[in-house]
Amino acid sequence: MAGISKDEVLHVARLARLDLSGAEVERFQVQLSAILESVSKVSELDLSDVPPTAHPLEIANAWADDEPRPSLTRDEVFANAPDRDDDLFRVPPA
Amino acid sequence: MSSWQPVIGLEIHVALKTRTKMFCRCTNGAGGEPNTQTCPVCLAFPGALPVANRRAIEECIKLGIALDCTIAERAVFHRKNYFYPDLPKAFQISQYDEPLCSDGRLVVPTATGGVTIGIVRAHLEEDAAKNVHVAVSGRIHGATATLVDFNRGGTPLVEIVTTPDIHDAETAKRFLQLLRQTIVELDLSDAELEKGSMRFDVNVSVRPEGSDELRTRTELKNMNSFNFAAKGIEREIARQIGIYESGRDVQQETLHFVPGDEESPPMRSKEEAQDYRYFPEPDLVPVHPPAETVERLRGEIGELPGARIERISAALSFYDADVLVTGGLDRLWSALVAAGADAKEAANVLANQFVAGGTDPEKADAGELAKLVGARSEIPRAVFDEALAKVGDAGFRADPYLAQKAVSDLSELDPVIDGVLASSPGQVEQYRGGKRGLVGFFVGAVMKETGGKADPRIVNERVRAKLDG
Amino acid sequence: MSVDTLRLTAEAAIDLLARKELTGEELFDAYRAAIEMRDGELHAYLNVQDEPNGSGVPIALKDVISTKGVPTTAGSKILESYVPVFDATVAARCKASDLSLLGKTNTDEFAMGSSTENSAFGPTHNPWDPSRVPGGSGGGSAAAVSAGLAPWALGSDTGGSIKQPAALCGIVGLRPTYGTVSRYGVVAFASSLDQVGPTTKNVRDCALLYGIICGRDENDSTTVDVPQVELPVAEDLRGLRIGVPRELNEAEGIEPGVRAAVRAAIDRAAELGAEVGECSLPRSVDYGLACYYLVAPAEASSNLARYDGVRYGLRSQGADFREMVMNTRNDGLGDEPKRRIMLGTYALSSGYYDAYYAKAQKVRTVIKREHDSVFESFDVIVSPTSPTVAFELGAKTADPLSMYLNDLLTIPSCMAGLPGLSIPCGLSAGLPVGLQLVGPQFGENMLFKVGHALERALAFDGVPERLR
Numbered sequence A: 001m002a003g004i005s006k007d008e009v010l011h012v013a014r015l016a017r018l019d020l021s022g023a024e025v026e027r028f029q030v031q032l033s034a035i036l037e038s039v040s041k042v043s044e045l046d047l048s049d050v051p052p053t054a055h056p057l058e059i060a061n062a063w064a065d066d067e068p069r070p071s072l073t074r075d076e077v078f079a080n081a082p083d084r085d086d087d088l089f090r091v092p093p094a
Numbered sequence B: 001m002s003s004w005q006p007v008i009g010l011e012i013h014v015a016l017k018t019r020t021k022m023f024c025r026c027t028n029g030a031g032g033e034p035n036t037q038t039c040p041v042c043l044a045f046p047g048a049l050p051v052a053n054r055r056a057i058e059e060c061i062k063l064g065i066a067l068d069c070t071i072a073e074r075a076v077f078h079r080k081n082y083f084y085p086d087l088p089k090a091f092q093i094s095q096y097d098e099p100l101c102s103d104g105r106l107v108v109p110t111a112t113g114g115v116t117i118g119i120v121r122a123h124l125e126e127d128a129a130k131n132v133h134v135a136v137s138g139r140i141h142g143a144t145a146t147l148v149d150f151n152r153g154g155t156p157l158v159e160i161v162t163t164p165d166i167h168d169a170e171t172a173k174r175f176l177q178l179l180r181q182t183i184v185e186l187d188l189s190d191a192e193l194e195k196g197s198m199r200f201d202v203n204v205s206v207r208p209e210g211s212d213e214l215r216t217r218t219e220l221k222n223m224n225s226f227n228f229a230a231k232g233i234e235r236e237i238a239r240q241i242g243i244y245e246s247g248r249d250v251q252q253e254t255l256h257f258v259p260g261d262e263e264s265p266p267m268r269s270k271e272e273a274q275d276y277r278y279f280p281e282p283d284l285v286p287v288h289p290p291a292e293t294v295e296r297l298r299g300e301i302g303e304l305p306g307a308r309i310e311r312i313s314a315a316l317s318f319y320d321a322d323v324l325v326t327g328g329l330d331r332l333w334s335a336l337v338a339a340g341a342d343a344k345e346a347a348n349v350l351a352n353q354f355v356a357g358g359t360d361p362e363k364a365d366a367g368e369l370a371k372l373v374g375a376r377s378e379i380p381r382a383v384f385d386e387a388l389a390k391v392g393d394a395g396f397r398a399d400p401y402l403a404q405k406a407v408s409d410l411s412e413l414d415p416v417i418d419g420v421l422a423s424s425p426g427q428v429e430q431y432r433g434g435k436r437g438l439v440g441f442f443v444g445a446v447m448k449e450t451g452g453k454a455d456p457r458i459v460n461e462r463v464r465a466k467l468d469g
Numbered sequence C: 001m002s003v004d005t006l007r008l009t010a011e012a013a014i015d016l017l018a019r020k021e022l023t024g025e026e027l028f029d030a031y032r033a034a035i036e037m038r039d040g041e042l043h044a045y046l047n048v049q050d051e052p053n054g055s056g057v058p059i060a061l062k063d064v065i066s067t068k069g070v071p072t073t074a075g076s077k078i079l080e081s082y083v084p085v086f087d088a089t090v091a092a093r094c095k096a097s098d099l100s101l102l103g104k105t106n107t108d109e110f111a112m113g114s115s116t117e118n119s120a121f122g123p124t125h126n127p128w129d130p131s132r133v134p135g136g137s138g139g140g141s142a143a144a145v146s147a148g149l150a151p152w153a154l155g156s157d158t159g160g161s162i163k164q165p166a167a168l169c170g171i172v173g174l175r176p177t178y179g180t181v182s183r184y185g186v187v188a189f190a191s192s193l194d195q196v197g198p199t200t201k202n203v204r205d206c207a208l209l210y211g212i213i214c215g216r217d218e219n220d221s222t223t224v225d226v227p228q229v230e231l232p233v234a235e236d237l238r239g240l241r242i243g244v245p246r247e248l249n250e251a252e253g254i255e256p257g258v259r260a261a262v263r264a265a266i267d268r269a270a271e272l273g274a275e276v277g278e279c280s281l282p283r284s285v286d287y288g289l290a291c292y293y294l295v296a297p298a299e300a301s302s303n304l305a306r307y308d309g310v311r312y313g314l315r316s317q318g319a320d321f322r323e324m325v326m327n328t329r330n331d332g333l334g335d336e337p338k339r340r341i342m343l344g345t346y347a348l349s350s351g352y353y354d355a356y357y358a359k360a361q362k363v364r365t366v367i368k369r370e371h372d373s374v375f376e377s378f379d380v381i382v383s384p385t386s387p388t389v390a391f392e393l394g395a396k397t398a399d400p401l402s403m404y405l406n407d408l409l410t411i412p413s414c415m416a417g418l419p420g421l422s423i424p425c426g427l428s429a430g431l432p433v434g435l436q437l438v439g440p441q442f443g444e445n446m447l448f449k450v451g452h453a454l455e456r457a458l459a460f461d462g463v464p465e466r467l468r
């Protein structure tokens, strides 16, 4: 299971929207393979009857009442916007 | 056709009309100036965190109860990861393998009995924002830029998924209509297709009659009317059967209909295999619906439209029951019957003259309307129609109209009939010569003479008697 | 009066202000002067404020904590130009307590690292020896407090980013129980692990600052109400049961000098009346690192997906949306975030989820249970905070895996959501050694009590020798 192929590196980079250079692909393939090698340790344990822990605290039902609060001002909304068209955020065609 | 069985599954999204969004307290219900209903959470600014909306959770549970679902003792929100301009966090908070509601059913009444459609799940998620693709053509293709308004982003959605055990377009349509009415009556959403507060996708495949295999399905999107959906499904079923019968295979693809345009052929797109990398949303904690909350919500649900159709079908025909309930007339109908009106007669009047009169069923005075229904056969048509148009007016009284009952007293009618016959010897001649159809001419003349007040049934009998006698 | 920022504790500063022997402005200026004098060499700060925004004791905040109107970069090029329009809850609570912001401290990019060398804006240097790292990711906050450039500071800890730098810089650092301090407005790395906590000169300051920032926040669903914070006074440890987990104290890679200093501290604890006994966390140490390097990157891969160049931050050009996003992320993110994003994406992707992420979540249960059972017989467990003292800059940058090993001893309790306090317990080869005290959930008061008593007994001088 450990070890990751160049194609897998490229596939994962695409999923994560990272446009890696050829050199980066080479480097990450070596490094990720080494890391995967060591994290694969987790599959040594027999965990068949162990429940997963998604959260350190066992709490539930943290809800907010359905009461409106003020939204941001237009200036705050666009304060950091790289590009905008009037009141809309502008990006290259999707 | 008969050797193929269609297999249809539905996936419906309904926008809840809560006051605030699913995971932030911005005002829900887009429509304000672009991006004015946004905050660090729904714009996914660094460090912002979601907090679930209590009301949205309760409304999803309520719908789950109405759909006879099992309400989970433990439900979990998951992240569905993908990149798109209208998805600010680059993941949608949805539910995956631990949904709030699952394993339910909705019984769709039909003329031949109820058809049970299984509900796989009804879960909560957040809506995406709105992309505006600006370009010369206005079409996505060749767009020069995409503009984003995040007001809609984060609207609470309930996603309802049916089992693929619908086998004809008509049932699919009826299911959608009944589901919509159920949601609207529960006051969870305005569920308007035009506004997009109710949206649905349809999965269609066909298989040889009798087999239980599931063949390649296609997904139909953006059909924003129920009739359009029925047509689209019919067409797709026929297309797939055609493909198989010509020895080819159906390709898995999505058919994007052009909203509002039923004629132009749908745009086709291949399903590029997605990998959403679902995992439990660590910024939220699990939902453990408290039993008392679930019971309280159960108690808030009245008799649902499906059940009412079935109940009324027993008293009338399925057709009448369907018209009354889907037309929102059944509560008034029950009141009329309670006020002594004949069940069938009341149903006919409501379905026809009442609807034509355009009166709001809520406003009609059942007692007065019942009187009119009882006297329908005795009141001139014109007068009756006029009365029904007014039955919603404040302080409406039936009596003035009942006073205008048709004249059926022979001592009044005979002189008029004799006068008409006397004044048209020619037609009398022709009638006796065999032109029986002329009876209508005489009746019409008498009605004219009496200013429409004569009872046409009596006049008819009387004219024949005099001519044939 | 002149202020010796190298030795003045926050508690003493509060006292001076209360007695009007000093104004908040004078105090602020004293630290500004120290920053002028020493930060050129150390680079603890990414941003320094010119005017105090409060009349109380100043504070430095790690640059992952959103500050309204003040740049917050998370040490990343992709947020170089980002200026928050809202305060993180912890920043707001500092303001509410009238603490004035001195500036934002350096961090490994998105808090991913153990040396602060992953900062896109250059590394921070260790005040004890500028050729060495201050630890990470919160090296900026630790160096600032150690070098008298701030009376106290806030850091954030995912797998050791508060405790390990505190250890390497000879100061006190607390990673609180998960859920006791709000994460709202803190640039996220791994949501189920991230915790904000104090970096201070001594344990009482640590308790004071923790008291200011802790408590449920309606904007963070994962926070809870916490017990009233008690300032420690006790100087003995009678009746306290201290557990010494074999695996955390004998793990390979622990330097002899570190082991000796920790051993000596444990002996002092016994002299103070504590019962010391051995215990075991067999799988927590063996499998903790693997578990952490699956769970944290998985969450990070999703948390960092929002940096798409649409609403804020860097935007690179691209013919269409997809290309723009790929260029933006490739230009704006450094190697370590890229590595962890890819590792996490891989661990969550179809076909690998069950083998990696799902397994890691179960291992997390195992680690939690092991700690629970240990705390049935002990009040606190101790170990070195870091296997080594501060290492040379560049020594581990070529080999990510060797860098990850720095967190071997801090990670297990993080995975279990437990509070951990690191206090300096001596020197090894002239560099500080940190003692890690871990308690049960919500055991902060007890950690303060033990830490305070030991701190008094050990009488460690936290001022770097070269600065005395």
Ligand SMILES: [Mg+2]
Binding pocket: B013, B094, B125, B159
């Ligand atoms: Mg959905």
Ligand SMILES: [Zn+2]
Binding pocket: B021, B024, B025, B026, B037, B038, B039, B040, B041, B042, B043, B154
């Ligand atoms: Zn919002």
